[in-house]
Amino acid sequence: MKVRVRFAPSPTGGLHLGGVRTVLFNYLFARAHGGDFILRIEDTDQGRFVPGAEQYIMDCLTWCGLEPDESPVKGGPHMPYRQSERKAMYQQYAQQLVAAGYAYYAFDTPEEIETMRTAHRKDEHSHAQYDGNTRMHMKNSLTLPEATVQQLLADKTPYVVRIKVPANTTVTLNDMIRGEVSFDSSLVDDKVLLKADGMPTYHLAVVVDDYLMQITHAFRGEEWLPSAPVHVLLWEYLGWKDQMPQWAHLPLILKPDGNGKLSKRDGDRLGFPVFAMNWTDPKTNEVTAGFREIGFMPEAFVNMLAMLGWNDGTGQEVFSLKELTEKFAIERIHKGGAKFDYEKAKWFNHQHIQRTDDQTLARLARPFMEAKGITADEALLVKVAGLIKDRCTLLPDFYTQGHFFFATPEVTEMAAITEKWNAQKQAFFEGWSAALATQANADAAALEASFNEHVQQHGLKKGDVMLPLRIMLVGGKYGPGVFAIAELIGITETINRITAVLRSI
RNA sequence: GGCGUGUUGGUCAAUCGGUUAAGACGCCUCCCUUUCACGGAGGAAUGACGGGUUCGAUUCCCGUACAUGCUACCA
Known part of the structure; x- marks a missing residue:
């Protein structure tokens, strides 16, 4: 059977580091097995829908080089790929x-449910949830007479459909990363x-979608593990149990200080991006920094994410995307979360x-030069890139x-010249610059x-005048x-x- | 509170019962460099705790502690 995996984000805002890593593992797994990688948009919550978020997510995947084989815009054999369009x-x-x-x-109203919860919370050992222990005390088609239910339905009374989780059975799933995990169904609520x-x-x-789209392996964050028994039960109840995908619950990416999931707030607080690309909140116009805009290369970004929870066992840390697809093995994904280290x-x-050729670097660096008002000559930019790349960390x-290769720099370390300045040095620079005027080579x-x-x-x-010369040409040390x-x-410049x-000394 | 999951240096981590417990980031020292880096050589720093199992546990099992996730008509 052909491997099919999916990334299913909800379009509610910026694409988080952890989300990209989930994409990455999906992508790598698909490529490693000659399978398909599907992008499915989970826009079932109309209240949280954010315009532009879907396009933004796809742009992030494009930037990272993790293009889906099927998606809402690309289409595919299981259209539509937006859940809002699959309502029926x-x-x-x-x-x-x-x-x-x-x-x-x-048919319970939110207030009625809240009343039930507060009542049960007082009781130390209660579950305070809509489950096998409480459902028979609520307003539903299990407790109401059939005629009443029909009447309620006919009257268009608002209702939800809940799963009826059985009592006293053990729901087990075999997670590719964690092995066998089991839950006592009595403790699972009627979602x-x-x-x-x-x-x-x-x-x-x-x-429903994993079934219809023939997903074979389902990767998602560890935060989903507690609701996994509900999903397993549904696969069973819908009669599809033998086609259930293999689950893989990925470890979380944690904040650098303390513990807990890394959040956008942590990035703001500690001064690093958390989203793949800049995200502008359409309501407030507030911009949250992205790795792209701060100057990361997509391959480095992806490489770094891969190493957060996975390694190939050899000690190698720097991988191209191609190498990752060749070496990725799900068996080597960790169970424990990893703290993000900027x-x-x-x-x-x-x-x-350092591993990128100068032409490519020039191409990558150009937007950042232009943002600072420098329109660089291509040939010169390539040479400069090669000359300075080993002292560049971000683009x-x-x-x-x-x-200073492209524009006369502002001299910010004049003191380094003037402190030890004398007539002899003055004469030297005047003499040498005059001689340069006639120098051919x-x-x-x-x-x-x-x-x-x-x-x-x-x-x-030589040491007396090297530093002054540098300051003159560069502006700083x-x-x-x-x-x-x-x-x-x-020579002229x-x-x-x-x-x-010399004039300003 | 309940349930799930996890726990090797400050951080990422190797180890698949026997090692002086790799390597990397960061930090410190030195070398190189008439600047800043790169690079090179060193250094400090680790198995949460308690029981087992075993000739032998970082490794297997059980507790405890701690951490974290979930416990919505959100994903």
Whole structure:
């Protein structure tokens, strides 16, 4: 049977790190087994629907290089891929469950349910939930006479359909990551399957769609494990038990300090992105930072996520997406959650930058240069990228480490020159820059030779004037070799920068 | 509270009963570098606790502790 997996996000906002990792594991598993990766939009909660979120999610997948084989826009053999457009199917199966006695209508108002809960919470050992212990005291088709139920239905009284979870049985599932996990059904509540607005809840929708779309392996976050018995029961009640996908509940990505799931708030608080790409809340216009915009390469981002909960056992940490698809093995996924480490994340990006050719780097860096007002010549940008890549961790570093190749820098460390300035140095720079004007050979070695010669003529030591020269050309105490810089900006610009600084001393 | 899941250095982690318990990030020291980095060489730092099983437990089992997830007509 062909492997089919799916990522099923709800379009409610930014795409979280953990979500991307779930996508990644789905994708890798599909590729490793020659299977299909499906994107399904779980937009069953009309109250939480956010316009633009669906497109945003797809853009994130595109950026990461994790394109689905079937999706709402791409289509596929199981259209539609948006649950809101599949409403009728869920209703049909909900009716089937009711008819078979596996589910029932419930007419309780939210207030009535709340009353039941508060009443039961007082009792130490109560479950305080709508379940086998309480359902017979509520307003539903199990407790009401058939005629009353029919009347209520005919009167269009709002109702939900709930699963009737059996008492005293053990529901077991075999998780690919955790092995056998079992639950006492008496402790599982009668989850709502169909809401009053006619939409299914996740519980019904995930089972129906996984069945209809012939999903063979279902990856999701560990937070879903407690509701897994409901899903297993549904597969059984719908008569599809032998086609139930294999479950894999992924460990959580935790916040760096303390414990708990990593949230958008943690990113804001600690100063790093949590979403794959910038997300703008359409209501408030508030922008939440994304890894793309802060300057991560997609491959580094994906690599970093893969290593959060998985490794190949060899100690190798840097992988291309292609290598990951070749080496990924679900057996090596961890059970425990991993704390997110932003420093390590940046290290991954640095590693990928070093492994990327200069042309590609120039292409990646360009938007960040342009955002700072620098329109760089392509050939020069490629050379600069190669020259400074080892001191770049994030893509914007190509600007901070290389802007002076493209525009005369502001001298921010003038003090480093003036502190030890004297007439001798003044004479040296005046003399050397004048000599440069007639120098034909502009390569770094020739420039340095000329420099050395003049240093001697003026009775100086090279070390006396190297730093001043750097400040003149770069503006600060950083950057690659000074003569390499002089070569790339050219003799004329070198002279100009020296002259400008001499004038301001 | 109940139920589920988890627990090797500060963090990511290897180990599939026998090791001086890898490696990486970060941190510290030194080297290289007439700047800043890269790079190189070192260093500090780990099996939550208590019982078993075993000739031998980080590894298997059971408790305890701690952490975390869930307990919505949200996913």
